[in-house]
Amino acid sequence: MLNFKDKDLCVEQVKFIDIAKKYGTSVYVYSQNKIIENFEKYKRALPVNKGMICFACKTNSNFSILKLLSNLGAGADTTSGGEIFRCLRANFVPSKIVYAGVGKTFQEIEYALKSKIFMFNVESFEELEAINKIAQKLKVKARISFRINPYVDPDTHSYIVTGKKGTKFGIPYEDAISAYLLAKKKKNIIISGIHSHIGSQILEVAPFKLAAQKIKKIVEQVEKQGINIEYINCGGGLGIEYKNNQKVPLVKNLMSEIFSVFDKDKKFIFEPGRSIVGAAGYLLTKVIYRKKSGEKSFLITDAGMNDLIRPTLYGAYHDIIPIKKTLAKKVKSDVVGPVCESGDFLGRDRMLPILPQGEHLVVKCAGAYGAAMSSSYNSRPLLAEVLVSKNKTFLIRKRASYNDLVTNEC
Numbered sequence: 177m178l179n180f181k182d183k184d185l186c187v188e189q190v191k192f193i194d195i196a197k198k199y200g201t202s203v204y205v206y207s208q209n210k211i212i213e214n215f216e217k218y219k220r221a222l223p224v225n226k227g228m229i230c231f232a233c234k235t236n237s238n239f240s241i242l243k244l245l246s247n248l249g250a251g252a253d254t255t256s257g258g259e260i261f262r263c264l265r266a267n268f269v270p271s272k273i274v275y276a277g278v279g280k281t282f283q284e285i286e287y288a289l290k291s292k293i294f295m296f297n298v299e300s301f302e303e304l305e306a307i308n309k310i311a312q313k314l315k316v317k318a319r320i321s322f323r324i325n326p327y328v329d330p331d332t333h334s335y336i337v338t339g340k341k342g343t344k345f346g347i348p349y350e351d352a353i354s355a356y357l358l359a360k361k362k363k364n365i366i367i368s369g370i371h372s373h374i375g376s377q378i379l380e381v382a383p384f385k386l387a388a389q390k391i392k393k394i395v396e397q398v399e400k401q402g403i404n405i406e407y408i409n410c411g412g413g414l415g416i417e418y419k420n421n422q423k424v425p426l427v428k429n430l431m432s433e434i435f436s437v438f439d440k441d442k443k444f445i446f447e448p449g450r451s452i453v454g455a456a457g458y459l460l461t462k463v464i465y466r467k468k469s470g471e472k473s474f475l476i477t478d479a480g481m482n483d484l485i486r487p488t489l490y491g492a493y494h495d496i497i498p499i500k501k502t503l504a505k506k507v508k509s510d511v512v513g514p515v516c517e518s519g520d521f522l523g524r525d526r527m528l529p530i531l532p533q534g535e536h537l538v539v540k541c542a543g544a545y546g547a548a549m550s551s552s553y554n555s556r557p558l559l560a561e562v563l564v565s566k567n568k569t570f571l572i573r574k575r576a577s578y579n580d581l582v583t584n585e586c
């Protein structure tokens with residue numbers, strides 16, 4: 177959705193410079209039509225009545241973005257009571273909310289049951305006991321899937337691998353059958369599906385297919401025991417093009433490969449997050465100062481690691497580009513923030529034009545795990561967020577104030 181109008185970089189039909197003038201910097205900017213386009217790819221690939229697309233709302237839980245997706249018919253994949261609350265508030269129907277996480281508290285389980293969510297993705301035997309007990313107390317039945325760890329090791333950052341042996345996630349593969357047999361005996365549990373989520377930013381179909389094949393083996397064995405598995409939940413994890421030359425599998429190819437593994441009567445749940453909002457978001461920031469230290473050139477921006485932590489946390493690469501076309505000479509530069517940590521950088525060793533002080537940069541692919549992971553570290557107020565649709569801009573989160581920093585302190 178990026179394009180140039182004369183020399184100015186635009187998102188949809190709006191110049192970034194106009195967004196900076198109107199809303200200040202730094203600011204998160206999202207393209208509404210890019211989000212819609214990304215979601216529709218999933219929706220088109222899954223026939224109606226064959227299941228649902230549950231947006232992984234931990235990637236971006238802004239009310240307006242959730243509302244946009246719920247209006248398009250999305251379900252929600254949640255990881256906490258707080259996320260369930262946000263999703264209900266944004267009009268997701270409870271019957272399309274699924275809930276994963278290794279550490280659901282008793283209060284969260286109770287809240288989820290009272291909210292009548294569709295299904296729990298259960299990650300341990302003790303969690304199953306807890307859900308059964310709380311459901312009994314509330315006189316309701318809890319619909320569950322087990323999240324199974326299929327022991328597939330996708331080629332991605334170790335912090336975002338989840339389906340490998342030895343991670344904290346899911347039920348170990350060899351315990352899957354006994355988990356289902358135990359659940360079958362629980363009076364307040366309805367077994368409804370099976371779940372796996374092997375990791376994030378995965379750029380090949382093969383690990384997804386391998387996980388599906390391993391899950392299929394469990395399904396066959398479980399069904400031999402008279403337990404019906406209606407839903408196959410394949411999780412999320414499809415990557416996006418952070419670097420220009422990265423190849424990303426097509427959603428429809430990924431999904432048809434998975435469909436081909438299972439029987440025709442199965443229903444599916446997919447939980448995409450990053451691939452819906454990641455490439456639709458930008459962090460717009462201003463160069464406050466420039467300086468040199470030895471051979472190094474630094475561009476010091478008003479966005480830091482508290483606003484976008486992915487470079488620091490995962491060594492993640494985000495493309496950074498000026499918002500004005502220029503013929504200025506390019507020099508190798510580090511783009512760094514104002515936070516008092518040497519790990520506070522947005523990009524290192526980038527060939528960037530020599531920019532005047534006060535010029536702006538856009539950090540691309542910042543729509544997922546960007547604002548959602550931001551904090552007020554160094555007492556820096558949370559950023560404003562702006563949604564762009566065609567030639568219109570909408571403020572979807574106000575910039576926090578200094579007072580907001582201290583509201584809950586006593």
Ligand SMILES: *Cc1c(COP(=O)(O)O)cnc(C)c1O
Pocket residue numbers: 232234235253255276373375376377411412413414447448449450451544
């Ligand atoms: C994080 C997460 C997702 C979304 O992963 P993406 O890589 O953002 O698509 C889906 N399901 C579960 C259980 C998750 O924890």
